[in-house]
Structure formats: C-alpha cells, structure tokens
Amino acid sequence: MRHPTPKHLRLRPCCAVALSLCAATCADASAPAGDVQVGVVQFNDQFFQRPGAPKVDVSRFEKGNPSLPGTYRVDLYVNQTWTGRVQVTLRQIGADPANVAPCFDRELLEQVGVDLGKLSAQATASLTAQQADANACLIFADLVDGGHAHFDNGEQRLDVELPQAAMLRQVRGYVDPRYWDDGVPAAMLQYNANVYRFDSGNLASTRGYIGLLGGANVGAWRLRHNGNLTTDTVGGTHYQSVQTSLERAIVPLKSRLTIGDAFTDGALFDSVGFRGVRLATDDQMYPESQRGYAPVVRGIANSNAQVQIRQNGNIIYTGNVPAGPFEISDLYPTGYGGDLEVIVTEADGSVHVSRVPYASAVNAVRAGITRFGVTAGEYRDPTVPDKPLLVQGTVQHGFSNLVTGYAGVTLARGYLAAVTGMALNTRFGAFGFDITQADTRLANGQSRNGQSVRIAYSKLIDPTGTNVSVAAYRYSSSGYLGLQDAMQLRSLQERGQGDSLMSGIPRGLLQITINQNLPAGFGSFYLTGSSQDYWDRGRRDTQFQAGYTNNLRRINYSISLSRQLDLTLGRWDNRVMLTVGIPLGFGSHAPYLSSSVQRDSRDTTDAQASLTGALGVDNAATYGVNVGYDAAGGTSAATNVGGNATYVAPVATLTGSASKGTGYTQYGAGMSGGVVAYGGGVAFAPSMGDTVAIVEAKGASGARITNSSGLRVDPWGHAIVSNLQPFENNEIDIDPKGLPMSVELKSSTERVAPTQGAIVRLTFETEGGGRSVLMRASFADGRPLPFGAQVSDASGASVGTVAQAGRIVLRGLRTDSGELRVKWGDAADQQCRLPYALPPAAGGKTNWTAVDAACSTN
Structure with a gap:
C-alpha cells in the first residue's frame, strides 16, 4: 500500500540534471500521483566513475534512510508548528520493508488537533474498529481528507499537514496542558552577595548582604524560601526570613494554590501580605492571546474571505474565514488604546470595513473570561506586631466586549470592606468605576464607616497620537480606612501609641500617565504623576516626572523634570536634568559616552560624565567609568571619580566598584548566580530565574546557548537557561560554533512548555569525543x-x-x-x-x- 506524501517531500521527475559532485536523482515518474516516493530514487552512477576506477554499487542509497518499525518518542509538528512531544508507533505496511508508516489512533488524532466530529463516516468506523484490534495501523491520509504525515528518522520528529477544515479550533499560542512539563525533582538556590565599604571622615562602615531564594521541586509542588543575611560593623549580623511558601498549579481551574507566605494580587483591593492559603486565577495558564483585555471581533462574510485587523495603522491580525458568521477571540493585548479597523476582503475582491472600540480599562477582562481569588490566613505587615485573621475573595467576569463586572470582600478582625464596580469599553475611551464600603471597629471602641469611589479612564486620541494610559481619581470619605491603615491604627491604639496615622487619612488622589509621540523628527514627551490630599493634614503631596527625548543623528538627548520626596531631609525636592549621549564608534563594542547636568531646589548643581562599554565575543564583560562635579548653592564644590565592572562568568556573575570624592572613598564587590542539584548532578548559572531548563550536552563544553548572552555549556556538559516562559513553548538552541572539533550534535534545538517554577531537563545527544x-x-x-x-x-x-x-x-x-x-x-x-x-x-x-x-x- 502506498500513502500520500507531504508536498515538500515529493521529488519532481527531472532526471536530466547533471551534478558535478553528486549523482543526479529522479523519482519514479510512472508511479501514480500522490503515492509515496520519499527515498525511492535512482542514481546515475556514471557521475561517480573515474577512468579505470572500480565501479561503485550505489543501490543501497535508493531507499534513502528508511525508519525501522517500533515506538518512538518524537517532536510533533502540525503545519510546521511545534505542539509538543508524543509517542508514535511505526509499522511496516505491506511486503516492502522500506514501506514503514506512523500509525494513528483516536488519542494521537486529538493530540494533533483533529476535530473528530468532522471525520468521514468511514474514518469514524475505522477508529471504532481499531479499539477492538490493537494491531490495526490507521494511516493519517486515510483518516483525514487532504492530510499527510511524515516521520523524520534523523530529526526524530513527526510532521503532520492538517487541513484547516479538519482542524479543531484553538486560540493562538495555545499549548495543550498534556504537554506542560512539571520538570524533574530538584533543589535550587539563587543568591546575590555583595560587600560595601565607605570611609567618610570620622565615619566608616563595612556592610555585607546575602540575598537567598532557595527551594525544592517535587512533581507539581514548589517549595520556596526567601531570606537575607545582613552584617555591618555597627549593627552586627542578622538573618531575616522574608517569606516561605508551598505552591502548585491547579490545571482544571487555571489557578495557583499557595500555602504559606504571599501577597494578594491588588486588583480590587490594595495588595497586602498574608500567611495562610490562597487559590487564585493564574493568567499565565491562559494562552498569551487570551491574557489581558482585547475585544472579540464578530462579523459576517459573504464568501470565503480574508479578515485583516489594523490598529493605529499596524496589522495585528490576518486570517481566512469561510462564508457566514465569524468570530475572532484571540487578539493579543496591544497596550491601552486604538480602535480596531476590521477589513473583510471577499472572494470577488469587494472590501467591507468596520470599526470596533478598543481601550483597555482598569480591571477589564475578555468576554467570557472569569478571574477569581480566595485568600484565608493571617495578615502580615512588619509594622503591625499582631497577626489578625484575614479572609478575602474577589471575582471579575467579562460579560461582553463592552462590560466587565467585578466585586470583592475583605474581612479581618474589626474590619469589613466590600467593593463592586465595572469597566466599560466605549468609542470614547475605556472607563472604570467602582465603590468600596469599609467598616472599621477600632481598639478604643470607636467605629469608622466610609466609602471610597474610584473613576479611571484610558484612551489613545487618534488625531494627536496622545496616549492617556491611566487617568484615575479616587475620593475617600473621612470615615474610610483601607485594610493596611485600619490594621496600623488598631495596632497603635492597642499599644497606647496614639489615635492617628502619621501618614494621614487620604481624601482625594489624582493619578495620570500620558505619552505623546510628536511628528517624525520631533521626538516624544511623557508625563506621569500623582497628587494626594488628606482629611487630617493641610499639606498636599504632589509628585511627578515629565520628560522630552529626541535624537540628532547619532546624538541622543533628553530633558526631564521631577518632583520627589527626599527621605534624608524629609522635604520635597524639584529637579531638572539635561542628558546627552553618543556612541564613540560603531559595532557592539563601541563605548558610549553620556553626560548629564542636574539642578535641584536647593540650588545644587550636579554634573556627571560616564563612559560605558562591553568586551568579549558574548559581551560578557562590561565596564563603566565616571567623573562628577557638585556645587551646592555656589558656596562649595566637590568632585568625584569612580568605576565599575561586571563579568558574566560561566558559573557566576562578578561585579566590582570603587570611587573617590571630596572627603570620602568607597569600594564594593559582589557575586550572584544560581545552582541546581538534580538527578543528573549539579549545575551552576551566572543568573537564574523562577522557571529554568537544565541543558545536558555531554562533551559539548564551550558551545554557546543562544537564549542568553554569554551563556555556554560548562566543562561538565551542563548549562542553565533562565527565565523560561511558563505554560508556553520555549525553544532552546545550541550554536555548534565553539564545540570541540571531535563532537557533533545530533540535534541543536529542543522545545519545552514548563509549568511555573519548573526545573526541566533537556538532553542534547552528542556523538564523538575522540x-x-x-x-x-x-x-x-x-x-x-x-x-x-x-x-x-x-x-x-x-x-x-x-x-x-x-x-x-x-x-x-x-x-x-x-x-x-x-x-x-x-x-x-x-x-x-x-x-x-x-x-x-x-x-x-x-x-x-x-x-x-x-x-x-x-
């Protein structure tokens, strides 16, 4: 029996081509169209022959490199897109030993993404009969009209061509949870250690710090502990345990279970620390095209049509739809603003255009999506000695493109708060509105009751290109207290330390963030700031940052204004700064010169100039030198000079700094990185994130991992690839350049979809070593x-x-x-x-x- 072959693997019958170094090939032109001819080639051995030389028997090449029957664990590619690793069985079809094909059953078809409801009656009957005959081998082309499957023995991959008509509809970026990898049992430790020494006249101090994040993985469970060790010549040595937690993903609920120390998410209420249990939606478990807010685009096509969606002139989606109603629900979030222009091009060339409002409102979620969070435990705050019980629940649901509703409740000792609100997406922009009612029973027997109302707005103003990212106003009545303020006030009263908050009771808070792109060549402008007043204080706190950036050829420059609180002096400080930078040369190793002049409200002028650059093939070494000049009110002046360097070594990142100024000297050094212990040994990394992959490539010492600058396989054949994207396909590549000449990689690419916090093990097979x-x-x-x-x-x-x-x-x-x-x-x-x-x-x-x-x- 012959079976259809993918188009890109069929050989054309062009037998008259003569090649100087290899034989001409031709397919069996007499074979029926659509039959498998992969590897069935004939070589013209005349091209091999030299006068008087022995004749070479090349018949062994006519069958190519046929696979042997058996069971293989392979990478599955559907329409050239990797979808996971599957187990596939190959069996001989007919009497020809070279005719070996992959066998498909109901489970493998589901893994491929076939809509079983669209199979023919004959294919459905074959699948039913297969359940009674375990030895039956069903060929993909016989089950799916227009479908093809090809097994690549060399790459250990199964390529499937699946027609769209037979495809089970999935959103973009979807990875079936069956392919999520919980990783291997392992212990891990991230560390950041540094020492700092300064000497300023009669004051000198040496300080040391070691930040630690350690833990262990067993199956889907993640144990993590975060702490730090500090030491100085005055205060001595202390260890602080920041938080310890046990977590795991709850796949059916698309949520994460946390036991121990953590923080609430802060979506509806202010984020607070707790020690207890939390079950909450994990947005990372949704495909990227389902995270955040984006509207569902609906329409009707009169024929087989192409749908193109544009935002601010940029194409963000293109796809083909059949005649009839269509729905596009997997647009990627694209920031805060810009209505969508939907262009439908019909088969006859006619074009229809419509618009869909799009502005991402605070707390908006997609239509049909529900987010929730449930927390129970002890309230944790370093400023509050006691640990009152805390219960909190929140829910958000997208009712339509236009409306998202949300609500929540917080309950603690002597405190009850409830919030309800909605987010609206309109053609005038996105609006958010909510109201929170809080009742507080204080330790002195008094009660405070009040409300807090919040209004938020965001919009991209098309004519001017002004992006109002966030504009929000919150008004709180005099009796309203947030959870953190209520707990602090109760604690102060219980300890007899007063009946008022040092920070004051908030009244009105205005926040705004604006980004403005100017016409080409004129740069851009930004503004972000807030203004807060209080019921029990006459002073208004206003802080902001504003700036303008542009470039003149290769010269970059910016002007910025800021107002911020100087904690050292306990006063607000206004500053203006001019910065100019220019690369001194071309290429990745060209140094960059940057100069800045800053003046503050104390009439202090600060001028700085710095030179930075990188060295090495992988830019593993970076350096910087700087000089500065300070003039305080024109009465005194000080100068300083300093330098710093960083080197990303194969097993750790090393840093060093030194500076000297008028009346002081400073030295510092640091080391950071990570280590993982697992069944295959111990691996080190110059940096390590939460979700990592351990690359094993025996004998490939020195090979470069392209996923991270400067990362190479260590002398023991290990490398740690940090910061993988959980629940998504991650591609890990090894660049053979740098391998020992005697070592070959059988494959230079591996793919994995790890769960949050997983430590996955990827083995790259190598050959050689001699x-x-x-x-x-x-x-x-x-x-x-x-x-x-x-x-x-x-x-x-x-x-x-x-x-x-x-x-x-x-x-x-x-x-x-x-x-x-x-x-x-x-x-x-x-x-x-x-x-x-x-x-x-x-x-x-x-x-x-x-x-x-x-x-x-x-």
Missing part, C-alpha cells in the same frame, strides 16, 4: 578510493563515506591507530582494509589531523 581526522586514502598504487564507497570501523558500524579524491572525514576516533574497512560492492575485490596511524595529539588537544593511508585488498 579525534577528528581528514584521511587522504588511496590504493597501494596511488589511485584514489572510489567516490561514494562506504567506510566502517572494526565493529562494522558505518563511520563515513569516501569523498572526492579519496578524502574521508572521520570524527570521534578514540585510538591513535587501527584499521577501517572500505566497501564499494559485495564482491571480495570490491573491499579493502585501511590501516591508519595518527601522530600524537599536540598538548592533548583533539583538533583536526590530516594523514595519508593506503588501502590493501589482500
């Missing part, structure tokens, strides 16, 4: 060996093929002398013995070695 040799082989009379002859070692394993002029490329020779077998036919006079002897490796290195060898036929 010496690499270019052998110039000939017969005793000097004639070169036949082109295309097969070369095998003493065990009979194939190690290479004779190339032009008798050259043989050999890798992984583990002995300096031995004997190879060369064969160009089955007859006794079509074989010879090829003894070799290699010179000693210089300095123990295994670089390429070129030798001559003579083949003997006796």
Whole structure:
C-alpha cells in the first residue's frame, strides 16, 4: 500500500540534471500521483566513475534512510508548528520493508488537533474498529481528507499537514496542558552577595548582604524560601526570613494554590501580605492571546474571505474565514488604546470595513473570561506586631466586549470592606468605576464607616497620537480606612501609641500617565504623576516626572523634570536634568559616552560624565567609568571619580566598584548566580530565574546557548537557561560554533512548555569525543578510493563515506591507530582494509589531523 506524501517531500521527475559532485536523482515518474516516493530514487552512477576506477554499487542509497518499525518518542509538528512531544508507533505496511508508516489512533488524532466530529463516516468506523484490534495501523491520509504525515528518522520528529477544515479550533499560542512539563525533582538556590565599604571622615562602615531564594521541586509542588543575611560593623549580623511558601498549579481551574507566605494580587483591593492559603486565577495558564483585555471581533462574510485587523495603522491580525458568521477571540493585548479597523476582503475582491472600540480599562477582562481569588490566613505587615485573621475573595467576569463586572470582600478582625464596580469599553475611551464600603471597629471602641469611589479612564486620541494610559481619581470619605491603615491604627491604639496615622487619612488622589509621540523628527514627551490630599493634614503631596527625548543623528538627548520626596531631609525636592549621549564608534563594542547636568531646589548643581562599554565575543564583560562635579548653592564644590565592572562568568556573575570624592572613598564587590542539584548532578548559572531548563550536552563544553548572552555549556556538559516562559513553548538552541572539533550534535534545538517554577531537563545527544581526522586514502598504487564507497570501523558500524579524491572525514576516533574497512560492492575485490596511524595529539588537544593511508585488498 502506498500513502500520500507531504508536498515538500515529493521529488519532481527531472532526471536530466547533471551534478558535478553528486549523482543526479529522479523519482519514479510512472508511479501514480500522490503515492509515496520519499527515498525511492535512482542514481546515475556514471557521475561517480573515474577512468579505470572500480565501479561503485550505489543501490543501497535508493531507499534513502528508511525508519525501522517500533515506538518512538518524537517532536510533533502540525503545519510546521511545534505542539509538543508524543509517542508514535511505526509499522511496516505491506511486503516492502522500506514501506514503514506512523500509525494513528483516536488519542494521537486529538493530540494533533483533529476535530473528530468532522471525520468521514468511514474514518469514524475505522477508529471504532481499531479499539477492538490493537494491531490495526490507521494511516493519517486515510483518516483525514487532504492530510499527510511524515516521520523524520534523523530529526526524530513527526510532521503532520492538517487541513484547516479538519482542524479543531484553538486560540493562538495555545499549548495543550498534556504537554506542560512539571520538570524533574530538584533543589535550587539563587543568591546575590555583595560587600560595601565607605570611609567618610570620622565615619566608616563595612556592610555585607546575602540575598537567598532557595527551594525544592517535587512533581507539581514548589517549595520556596526567601531570606537575607545582613552584617555591618555597627549593627552586627542578622538573618531575616522574608517569606516561605508551598505552591502548585491547579490545571482544571487555571489557578495557583499557595500555602504559606504571599501577597494578594491588588486588583480590587490594595495588595497586602498574608500567611495562610490562597487559590487564585493564574493568567499565565491562559494562552498569551487570551491574557489581558482585547475585544472579540464578530462579523459576517459573504464568501470565503480574508479578515485583516489594523490598529493605529499596524496589522495585528490576518486570517481566512469561510462564508457566514465569524468570530475572532484571540487578539493579543496591544497596550491601552486604538480602535480596531476590521477589513473583510471577499472572494470577488469587494472590501467591507468596520470599526470596533478598543481601550483597555482598569480591571477589564475578555468576554467570557472569569478571574477569581480566595485568600484565608493571617495578615502580615512588619509594622503591625499582631497577626489578625484575614479572609478575602474577589471575582471579575467579562460579560461582553463592552462590560466587565467585578466585586470583592475583605474581612479581618474589626474590619469589613466590600467593593463592586465595572469597566466599560466605549468609542470614547475605556472607563472604570467602582465603590468600596469599609467598616472599621477600632481598639478604643470607636467605629469608622466610609466609602471610597474610584473613576479611571484610558484612551489613545487618534488625531494627536496622545496616549492617556491611566487617568484615575479616587475620593475617600473621612470615615474610610483601607485594610493596611485600619490594621496600623488598631495596632497603635492597642499599644497606647496614639489615635492617628502619621501618614494621614487620604481624601482625594489624582493619578495620570500620558505619552505623546510628536511628528517624525520631533521626538516624544511623557508625563506621569500623582497628587494626594488628606482629611487630617493641610499639606498636599504632589509628585511627578515629565520628560522630552529626541535624537540628532547619532546624538541622543533628553530633558526631564521631577518632583520627589527626599527621605534624608524629609522635604520635597524639584529637579531638572539635561542628558546627552553618543556612541564613540560603531559595532557592539563601541563605548558610549553620556553626560548629564542636574539642578535641584536647593540650588545644587550636579554634573556627571560616564563612559560605558562591553568586551568579549558574548559581551560578557562590561565596564563603566565616571567623573562628577557638585556645587551646592555656589558656596562649595566637590568632585568625584569612580568605576565599575561586571563579568558574566560561566558559573557566576562578578561585579566590582570603587570611587573617590571630596572627603570620602568607597569600594564594593559582589557575586550572584544560581545552582541546581538534580538527578543528573549539579549545575551552576551566572543568573537564574523562577522557571529554568537544565541543558545536558555531554562533551559539548564551550558551545554557546543562544537564549542568553554569554551563556555556554560548562566543562561538565551542563548549562542553565533562565527565565523560561511558563505554560508556553520555549525553544532552546545550541550554536555548534565553539564545540570541540571531535563532537557533533545530533540535534541543536529542543522545545519545552514548563509549568511555573519548573526545573526541566533537556538532553542534547552528542556523538564523538575522540579525534577528528581528514584521511587522504588511496590504493597501494596511488589511485584514489572510489567516490561514494562506504567506510566502517572494526565493529562494522558505518563511520563515513569516501569523498572526492579519496578524502574521508572521520570524527570521534578514540585510538591513535587501527584499521577501517572500505566497501564499494559485495564482491571480495570490491573491499579493502585501511590501516591508519595518527601522530600524537599536540598538548592533548583533539583538533583536526590530516594523514595519508593506503588501502590493501589482500
């Protein structure tokens, strides 16, 4: 039985092409159209022959490299997109041993993404009959009209071409939870250690700090502990336990369970710390195209049409739809503003355009999506000695493109608060409105009751390109207290330390963030700030940052204004700064010169100039030097000079700094990184995130991991790839450049979809490890060996093929002398013995070695 083959694998019957270095090939042109002809090729051996040279038997190549029947664990690609790793069974079809095909059952079809409801009656009957006959092998092309499946033995991958009509509809970026990888049992530790020394006249101090994040993974469970050790010459040495928690993903609920110390999410109420249990929606478990807010686009196509969606002139989606109603619900979030322009191009060329309002409101979620959070435990705040019980629940639901509703309740000792609100997406912008009612019973027996109302707005104003990212106003009545303020006030009263908050009771808070792109060549402007007044204080706190940035050819410059609280002096400080920067040269190693002048409300002028750059192939080393000048009110001046350097080593990141100024000196050094212990050993990393992959590539020391700058396989064959995206497909690549000459990678790419906090193990298979040799082989009379002859070692394993002029490329020779077998036919006079002897490796290195060898036929 013959089976259809993917189009990109079919050979065209063009047999008249002559190639200088390899044989012309042709498919069996007499075969019926659509039949498998992969590997069924004929070689014109006339292109191999030299006058007087032995004739080479090339018939063994006519079947290509057929796979053997068996069960394989392979990468599954559907329409050229990796979707996970699956187990597939290959069986021989018919009498031809070379006709081996992958077998499909109901489970594998579901993994491919076939809509089983769209299969033909005959295909459905075959699947039903297969359940009673475990040896039945169903071919993909026989089950799915227009579908093809091809197994690549060399790459260990199964390629499936699935027509859209038979495809189960999934949103973009979807990864089936069955492919989520919880990783291997492992222990991990991230660390950040530094020491800082300063000497300023009569005051000198040495301070040390070690920040630690350690834990262990077992299955889906993640144990984490965060703490730090501090020491200084005055206060001594102290260890602080910041938080300890046990977490895991709850897949059916798309949520995360946390037991121990953590924080509430702050979506509806202010975020607070707790020790207890929390179950809450984990947005990362949704495909990227389902996170955040984006509207559902609906319409009607009169024929097979193309739908294109634009936002602010940018194409953000293009797809084909059949005649009839269509719905597009997997748009990626694209910031805060810009209505969507929907362009439907019909089969006859007619075009229809419509608009959908799009502005992301505070707390808005997609239509049909529900987010929730439930927390129970002890309230945790370093400023509050007691630990009152805390219960909180929140829910958000997208009722439509236009309306999201949300509500929540918080209950603690002497405190009850409830919130309800909605987010609206309109053509005038996105609005959010909510009201919170809070009742507080204080320790002195008094009660406070009040409300807090919040209004939020966001909009991209198309004519001017002004992006009002956030504009919010919150008004709180005099009796309203948030949870944190209520707990602090209760604690102060219980300890007899007063009946009022030092920070004051908030009244009105205005927040705004604006980004404005100016016409081409005129740069951009930004403004962000807030203004807060209080019921029990006459002073208004206003802070802001505003700036303008642009460039003149290669010169970058910016002007910024800011108002912020100076904690050292306890006063508000206004500052203006001008910054100018220019690269001194071209390329990644060109130094960058930056200069700035700053003046504050105390009439202090601060001028700084710095030079920064990077060194090394991977920019692993960075450096910076700076000089500065300070003039306080024109009465005194001070100068300073300093430098810093960072080196990303294979196992850690090292930093150092030093500076000297008028009346002081400073020195500092640091080291950071991570370590993982697992069943395969111990691996180190210069930096490590929450979700990581351990790369195992035996013998590939020095090979570069392209996912991170400067990351290479260590001498023990390990590397840690940090900051993987959980619940998404992550591609890990090894660049063969930098590998020892004697080592080959069987595959340079692996893919994985880890769960949050997972430590996954990826093994890259390698071959070699011995010496690499270019052998110039000939017969005793000097004639070169036949082109295309097969070369095998003493065990009979194939190690290479004779190339032009008798050259043989050999890798992984583990002995300096031995004997190879060369064969160009089955007859006794079509074989010879090829003894070799290699010179000693210089300095123990295994670089390429070129030798001559003579083949003997006796």
